[in-house]
Structures are given as structure tokens and as C-alpha cells.
Amino acid sequence: MNTYSEAMEWIHSRLKFGINLGLDRMEWLMERLGHPERRMKALHVGGTNGKGSTVAFCRSILNEAGYDVGTFTSPYIEQFNERVSVNGIPISDEEIISLANTIKPMVEELESSKLGSPTEFEVITAMAMYYFAELRPVDFVLLEVGLGGRFDSTNVVYPVLSVITNIGMDHTRILGNTVEKIAYEKAGIIKDGVPVFTAVKQDQAMRVLKAEAKEKAAPFFQLGIDFSVSQYEPRATGERFRFTGNGRELDQLELSLMGAHQIENASLAVASLLYLKDANMISLKEQHIRTGLVKAYWPGRMEMISKTPMIIVDGAHNPEGLRAFVATMKQRFPGKKLTVVFAALEDKDLGSMLPLLKELGENIYFTEFDFPRAAPADKLKKVSGIAVAKVEKDWQALLKRFIPLLNSDEVLAVTGSLYFISEVKPAIVKLLTNHPA
Template sequence: MIRTYEEAVTWIHERLRLGMKPGLARMEWMMEKLGHPERRVRAVHIGGTNGKGSTVAYLRSILQAAGYSVGTFTSPYVEQFNERISINGEPIRDEEIVELVQVIQPLADELERTELGGPTEFEVITAMMLYYFGKKRIQDIVLIEVGLGGRLDSTNVIYPLVSVITNVSYDHMNILGDTLAQIAAEKAGIIKSGVPLVTAVNEPEAREVIAKTAAERKAKTYWLGVDFAVSHQQTTAEGEQFSITTPFAEYRDLRIHMPGAHQIENAATAVMAAELLRLNYSFLIEPEHIHDGLAMAAWPGRFERVSDDPLVIIDGAHNEAGIRALVDTVRTHYSDKRVHVLFAALADKPLERMIRLLDELAETITFTTFDFPRAAAADALAALSSHPQKAVTDDWTGWIREKKKQIGDDELLLVTGSLYFLSEVRKLLKTDAN
């Protein structure tokens, strides 16, 4: 019997040995054994290639501003494992993790003895979350982020109030497919019969697949740029300012503190989802809740300014679309700075295209690696770069500390790549700051 938090987290992470096993059969088996807690969860289901976490942050902040208690399920974590299951932005307690593992572990052991095989790490965490929000701590609303894809993702056992697909671009192609149409078909798997869909998908190939699936399932779809739109965009010293028009209301002079045009899209998508909760499910969300919620929203590791002197920004841009958005944001907000990049990534990403974009931005670029099973070697990353000022380091901790001493007022240290890497970097920078 697991009795401590350390034992519980170790047991969960040991499930990584089972890898990824797409499919819902094991989740459905566990939900049946648990008395179907997923049926008691009032949820918004949020999928897409990029922007899921930020969209969760905006929507949670809006709902909290309106006085609701909001559960969230997100991945990966940035500071501690517990934050994957949170209430009003506060991670659940260590002892609650232990209690949840004590419920799920016997089921996992029993499932392992069946022809379905044992549940993966993500399936275990998803089952813990659904049991927690369905049986132990029922919330006004739970925002559930898709882990990978959608159709076969373990979160897809829920039947949400609203579905959201932020965007579709190239990522996890070894699992989801190597065309936008194939990837979009996996993302579209979260669309449920009669459940309204909000989406910022704009690639024609992906839009066609999303629209066809939504029509087949009679899911009323609200498209960014068609059914709801952003206007009067302008960059501010603190982030972005813009207005949003939906079929039901207009919100002027909204402000967010997460910079970038992509964050405006994420915020608009969250506002449209909030509108549907208000109109279809009687959530009492007023215009001031939209304004206040967006202004208060934050999401660690997403273009996060972790130091002002020297200027250090970390951003978990872990695929090509993410890097492109990052480069655009740096050029918009810090065009006067010389940029020094530190980059680490997982080996299964489209690394050559990602590095090419960073090469164009950087004054210097340094490649490193970190302790994670799928992390790419620093030398392998550097081999993909054509930058005249490229370098390699295996000691990224020492490199960051030294670089912070060297850069001047006209320079910016940008640490980017895998969110798993950013989690370690953020801990270092916060420790040093204290």
C-alpha cells in the first residue's frame, strides 16, 4: 500500500515504462469500475496543437472573476507534479495525490492482468483527475486539456458542455499523421454530437476536416475570424490590447499580459467559450468578468519574463508553430535587443525547421540537453544549425549563470524549447533570484 507522496509520484512515473497506448478501452474499463465519475464532471474540453494551456488560463481566470470554482487538468507541469490537477489555480495537496493513487493503483494492477494491459502514466493521471472532480471535489466547471491528439486521448471519455480546438499544426507526426488533414482528424475526435465547438483553426486543409466532422455530429461551430473576430489590436508595454466581437456581444479595449498575436487568438477563443457557457448553461458572466479575467491571466513558461536586469525570457516553444510565434513576438516586443538563445528539445520534434527560425532571430545560439528520456543531444541540435555564432554546452546551469553576468541593457537572454527543459530552467532562475 502506497502511504507517502514520494511513493505515489514514483509509482505514477513508473507507468512511463508502458509508453503511449492510444485508445479508450482502458479508460472506459476504469471509469466503469469507479462508477463513472466522468459523467458528473461539467467540463470544457480543450484540444489543439498549441495554445491549449494559455486558453485554459484565460478561461479559468474569466470564470474565477465571475465567482466560480474552477478545476483544471493540464500537462506538463512546470514547477510541481500536483499542478496538473488544480482548483482555482492552486495545485491539489500532496495527501490528496496519495489518496487518489490509493484508489487507482489497485485498479491498475487488476487491469494489468487483463487482455487490455496496464494503464499508461497519462491514463492513470486522467483517471485520478476524473475521480477527484467527479466524486471527491465536484467543481462548478472543469477545464480539461487534451494530452495528445484527441480522438484516442484518454480525456476523450468525457462529454463536455463546450469543445475547443485552438489550432492545428505539425507536431507528434509519428503518432498523429504527417499531413494537416490527418492531424486535424485526430483533433476533431473530441467533437461530440450536439456540443458546440469553438475553434481558431485557420489552415484550409485542417478547417475542411474540422467543419466536416462538426457537421456530421451536428455541433454548432464558432470560427475565429468568421463568427467571432478580433479588432483594434495594438502592442503595449505590458502585453496586448484589442477588442473582440462575438455573435452576442462586443468587448472593447481588452488587455492581456501574455504578449504575442497568438495569445490574442487564445484569449478570443476563451472569451467565445465563456459566452457559450453564459448563453447555453446560465453561467453568470458579465463584461467586467471578461475584462478582469483576461487582465489577470498568467501561464508560467509562456513568454515569461523571469528577470528584468538582466532581461531573461523563457518560452516553451516546443514545435515549429510555437517557435514561429515566439520569433514574431520577440521581433514585435524586443526589436531593439540583441537576442542570445539557449535551446533544448525532444528528439521527436521537427528540429531542423525549428532551429532555422531561431538561427534567423539569434545574435548567438547555444544548444544543450537535459535529463529526459527523449531529449535530443546538444551536438545533434548544433549540427542542424547554420548560425555563425553557434555553440554547445552540457552544463546549461553554469552557462545561464555566466551569461546573466555578461549581457547588457541592449541584450536579451531567451531560453526556449521543451517545456520539460523549461521547468528545470525556471526552478534554477527562481532559486537564484531568492
């Protein structure tokens, strides 16, 4: 492969193998690559929602403390390369080409074995681990779990610390249809003796996590018990709160990410990194934490991409995410005329999600986008039960028509699938560039 487009075409060709959970293929690839997963200091981040934001907070704080940090996240919002980044900067097209050429012969050999063909996510995970261990060694790698945990391809790593953000009813066809079953899969990232930090709230899920941690003799730290947040105060461009934990109180910490749920993600990052500091694994000052939290940025999560007119994009792709979106919009924009544009994948729990939008008023538009599992706009309206909602199948035409007419007392929020947001965000930016306020 000589070009970026050839490399991407090969990587995406793996999509036809779908989701195939299990670690045998990854372990085979790791052995052939010289076990890069053993040459990284990794923080492993799992959970239903908030993984990416927690990674962003950790990365930003560690950067402020002077550390080189690699991140592996999914999906991407603006460009594929951002899935593998160093200090927030996506790897180059040339590095993608090099990695694809390194991995491809091994993938072809693996395909002919009894283990079978690796999936796209397995290929990308292997590329990332090889990159951080061999081509661009870093001080720490923040690995975001792709799906579940126990049999996710990232779970070949033995991290210095594990984080489980929360647990919700997502990917139930694969992970199970109860909180306990999903918690069991998420708990799979807990390793022998490796400390675990979590913001999980449900008692039944917590019992599962604690049992796994006890069996693995893993120190266990829970939001609301071992560390906490208080004095929450929404700000014009983010949030403010107090963190208490690790023998410290940090007053008036500020975030640039919006939403009360983000202070939970931030507290997980702060508690985790203070633990590493107390274990003499990192050098960390209070100012690193304060500045890192303010600078932390994560695209597509309650992201205000325009103030005038006010336009927000948010990847609220499951019931928990949509509840957080609705709560944030109601808290942030009382008295504003709100318009919501929504699209989702058909395999999500639409019956639990869509009725939540009723709380945001009558200006709801259901749309659809070009993606294999995207739900038809007509179906979204039917499932929502929102009789006054509108169906607009062509979201590009809707935005072209709507954005130039937005007034100062109006807010446009585009939400739903992260794959949808990855298409919408650049389109909105282009529209705003061509038709500035």
C-alpha cells in the same frame, strides 16, 4: 503508499508503458470508479498549441464570475501537482497520496486483464476525473487534451463545449504526417450536438473539422468568421485588442500574457464563455471578462521571470510554437541584444524548427538536458545550419556564468521543450535570488 515520494514513484513507474492511444482502458477505469466523467461539467480543449493558455483564460474569467473551476493540464512547469488544480491552486501532496491509493488496486486488476497496463497519462487522467467528481466537486472542469484527441484518454468525457485552438505539424509519427490526418485526430473530441469553437487557420484542416461537426450536428464557430479580433496593440506587459462576436464588441481588452498568438487563445475563451452565458449556463458580466483576462497566468509561455535583468522563458516546442516565439521576440525587443538558449526533444520536427532561430541573430546557444528523448546539443546545431551558433552542453554552467553579466540592453530568452523549461525556470529563480541585480 504512505508518502508523496512513494506515490510519485508509482505514478512515474507507468512511464515505461509509453504512449498507448485508445479508450478501452480508460472506459474500464471509469466504470470501476463509478463514471466520474459523467458527473462533471467539462470544457474540452484540444489543439497543437495554446491549449494551456486557453484553459488559463477560461479559468480566470470563470473564477472572476464566482465559479469553482478545476483544471487538468500537462506537462507541469513548477510541480507535478499543478496538473490537477482547483481555482489555479495545485492539489496537495496528501490528495495525491489518497488518489494514488484509490487508483492503484484498479490499475493492478486492469494490468492482469486482456486490456493490459494503463499508461502514466491514463492513470493521472483517471485520478483527476475522480478527484473533480468525488473528492472536490467543482462547477466546471477544464480538460486539456494530452495528445491528438480521438483516442486521447480525456476523450471519455462528454463536455458542454469543445475548443480546438489550432493545428500544426507535431507528433507526426503518432497522429499522421499531413495537416488533414492531424486535423482528423483533433476533430475526434467533437461530440454530438456539443458546440465547437476553433482558431484553426488552414483550409484543409478546417474542411476536416467542419465535416466532423456537420456529421455530429455540432454548432461550429470559427475565429475570423463567427468572432474576430482587431485593433491589436502590444503593451509593455502584455497585449491589447478588440473582440467582436456573440453580438458584442469589447474594446481594449488587455492580457498579461505576451504574444500576438495569445489574443487568439483569449478570443476562443471569451467566445466560448459568452456562448455559455447566452445559453443560460453561466452568469457572466463584461467586467468578469476584462479582469479575468488581465489576471490570467500560465507559466512557461512567454513568461518574463525577471525585468532587470530581462529574462524570458517560453516552451516553444514545435514549429508553430517557435514561429510565434520568434515573431514575439522580434516585435517586442527591437534594438536589444538578444541571447537565446535552446534545447529540444529528439522526436520533434527539428528540421523545420531550428532554422527559424536564424532570424534572432548570432547569440544562439544549443544545449541539452537530462531527459530520455532529449536531443544532443551537437545535433541541434548541425540541424539548425547556424554556423555561428554555440554548443554548451551544461546549461546550468552557462546560466551561472551568463546571468550575472546581463546588462540593461540585453535580453536572455530560454526556449524549446516544456520539459526543459520545467528544469530551467526554478534554476533561474534560484540564481536570481542568490545574485540579485
